[in-house]
Amino acid sequence: MTTWVALLRAVNVPGRQVRMERLRALFAELGLAGVRSYIQSGNVFFQDPAGRDRAELARVISAHLREALGFPVPVLLRTVEELAAVVEADPFRGVPVTEDVRLCVAFLTEPLPAALALPARSARGDVEVIAATEGEAFIVGRIIGGRPVGAPDPVFGKDWTGETTVRFFHTTAKILAAARKG
Template structure:
């Protein structure tokens, strides 16, 4: 039997905007793809599963997205990370100098494609509610601020329409909880 790796599927558009799917159904859908040890974490589209270590990740992502789209009737952009990759994201912690206030949320956006090559940091949204303070080839670290009592825009949209990939965001502290749950496997 090939070595197995635990993957975390970060799903976008699950249980938001009237698109509801139970975690039981989500686990079943991943099981239908032949993935092993399928588990979910909270209702926001975080799925753990095992697959062969040498699996073609891009092909697996396309299979998951196609299956979810067919079964649910809408697109579910998916970004895969291994447990070790998520641990490295959290260890990078570019937020250590950000002052935390009730208006500030720290977010990591998991990207399907690298961020724009000419990205100048920090990148601020026109309204000033989002600020990208660091990037890796697979993530953007975003400080989201409530302005005048209003929630910030979705951090996953920070690069605008010119970005050729997609992203899905999680609060930084939630990403740490996701990692801990994935490790419990």
């Protein structure tokens, strides 16, 4: 049976606090098996005995979370194998890391526009998309003038209508390791 990794957006941000015990219980209510979570930022591992496809599973989980929590929770699903490919790709090799640099993976619900030339940088210069796959954008974030790194979505262009959730690259590797322990 496939082990899924649900990467949730907008969980445990100001005004939207959800204890992981509650989140795991909400996943279990859907008949999902082996439900586990990793850290407080909305990473849930599970199997689906019903064998639903990715789109249906994401829709069902998102609807259930919205109803139970009272706010929308975009759900981006990856298999353990897909997450491993993200970590193994490591397009950040050779990127100098300083205290002002953050290496991030933006998980995407749809591919970036084909016309988006990479690398692409935000107007402020704090977000630089250096590479992308069909489901991920690899971002070098820079803290400029003490201001946190902005959202990557504006860099993707006005025609891009998908959703994202972002994880630090080192956190993505830890999520993968935790998912494999199941």
